[in-house]
Amino acid sequence: MPRGKSDRETIAVELVEDAAKIDFEDNKIGPFSLVEITETPATDRYLIIKWFIEQVCSVVPPKQGVKKHQIPDLADRLLPFDVRDDIFKAAWADAKIPEGFRKSGR
Numbered sequence: 001m002p003r004g005k006s007d008r009e010t011i012a013v014e015l016v017e018d019a020a021k022i023d024f025e026d027n028k029i030g031p032f033s034l035v036e037i038t039e040t041p042a043t044d045r046y047l048i049i050k051w052f053i054e055q056v057c058s059v060v061p062p063k064q065g066v067k068k069h070q071i072p073d074l075a076d077r078l079l080p081f082d083v084r085d086d087i088f089k090a091a092w093a094d095a096k097i098p099e100g101f102r103k104s105g106r
Helices: 042-059 068-078 085-094
Strands: none
Touching: 042 068, 042 085, 068 085
16 A cells, blocks of 8 residues: 555556565555555566565575575565466576575585
8 A cells, every 4th residue: 555545556566676665574665555465477476576586685695694595485475376486496597686695505
């Protein structure tokens, strides 16, 4: 829901891609509150997963806290659709993330 409004609105992923503040615990993304992520077709799921990967990797330093293998599980728990391995791998390959997440090792 946009700030100051009482009705839910559907918003494009692009409107929240550059949000400065994302709070999954309080369901807030940028100026939107009570955010609900809903089921979408596979191409939209790819974009949502890619966006999710970029957001997580932008706030968690590489090799600290959340590691690469934990991100699909986190996405599966927080997004309201099954995060398929094939879509996750494609989104991971295309995501803009710090180089430290792409290097192997601990």
